[in-house]
Amino acid sequence: MKLPILIHPDPRLKKLADxxxxxxxxxxxxxxxxLETMYDAPGIGLAAPQIGVSQxxxxxxxxxxxxxxxxxxxxxxxxxxxxxxETSVYEEGCLSIPEIYADVTRPAEVTVRWMDRDGNPAxxxxxxxWATCVQHEIDHLNGKLFIDYLTALxxxxxxxxxxxxxxxxxxxxxxx
Ligand code: GNR
Ligand code: NI
Numbered sequence: 001m002k003l004p005i006l007i008h009p010d011p012r013l014k015k016l017a018d019x020x021x022x023x024x025x026x027x028x029x030x031x032x033x034x035l036e037t038m039y040d041a042p043g044i045g046l047a048a049p050q051i052g053v054s055q056x057x058x059x060x061x062x063x064x065x066x067x068x069x070x071x072x073x074x075x076x077x078x079x080x081x082x083x084x085x086e087t088s089v090y091e092e093g094c095l096s097i098p099e100i101y102a103d104v105t106r107p108a109e110v111t112v113r114w115m116d117r118d119g120n121p122a123x124x125x126x127x128x129x130w131a132t133c134v135q136h137e138i139d140h141l142n143g144k145l146f147i148d149y150l151t152a153l154x155x156x157x158x159x160x161x162x163x164x165x166x167x168x169x170x171x172x173x174x175x176x
Contacts (some may be wrong), residue, residue, distance in 0.1 A: 003037045004050040007169075008162050010095050014143040017047075017054045019069035020076045023119045027057065031117060034059045043095045045133045047140030050096050055062050058137035062129045075114035078138055081123070085106035090132045092146045098165065100158050104149045 006012055020027060030053065038046040038059055045060035056077045063071050086106040093101045111125045112134055126134055135147060147155045 001033045001036065002040055003033055005037065005041070005046075005050050006052055007098065007166050008094075008115075008147075010096075011133065012052050012054065013049055013096055013145065015049065015054050015141070016143055017049055017056045017141040019056050020115070022116070023076065023117070026093060027055075027076070028074075031059055031076075035061070035072050035074070036096075039131070041095050045137045046095065046131070047141050049143070056141050058134070058141065060092060060130070060133050060137060061089060062133050064129070067087050073124075073143050074117050074132075075112070075137075076116070078112050078134070080110045080138060081113050082111040082125075084109035087131070088128075090129065092132065092136060092153045094130040094136070094146055095164060097145065097147060100148065100161070102150055102154070104132075104146050106132055112138075112155065115151075137160055 019156050033049065034046050034051065037051065044062045045058065046125040048055045048057040057074070058078055059072065059074050061070055061072045063069070084107045087105050089103050089105050090109070092104045107126045108131060109125060110131050111123065113121065113123045116122045147158050
């Protein structure tokens with residue numbers, strides 16, 4: 001089932017999400033719904049707070065080669081346990097901040113530990129787009145958006161645009 005994605009500014013995007021204590025079929029179903037929502041958008045990652053669920057769950061699939069096998073990952077309670085001194089810059093976007101893109105500098109490589117959908121611990125080192133995306137998603141669990149890395153002036157401009165966009169969309173929904 002496809003889920004609606006919250007648009008910034010929204011207090012639910014600023015909250016610290018709670019750890020997932022135990023896996024359940026409901027949570028696995030939520031992860032599947034998030035993957036469906038992400039692929040449909042389309043996006044390469046999605047965090048539970050973006051659909052209004054304040055729990056530490058993210059999904060991602062950063063395989064971008066045309067025709068390559070997809071790699072849907074669901075991570076419960078993901079944690080960065082090591083990051084490289086080397087950084088890389090990516091032009092980031094966010095499904096909660098549509099049509100806005102900006103360069104963000106982050107560690108080029110991160111080692112992430114998480115619980116997989118079977119409740120087993122997993123750990124992997126990511127680089128390239130995967131490293132950027134997994135850090136972007138974990139930020140969402142801590143109430144942080146990529147625009148928080150920009151200057152206050154840029155952030156304010158973007159936030160004002162998003163307030164307008166949300167008003168327009170609300171008006172459209174009312175059929176005006
Ligand atoms: O779809 C997305 N693309 C993206 C591009 C560069 C850096 C991060 C991302 S994540 C984003 C989807 C999203 O908003 N996830 O929270
Ligand atoms: Ni995002």
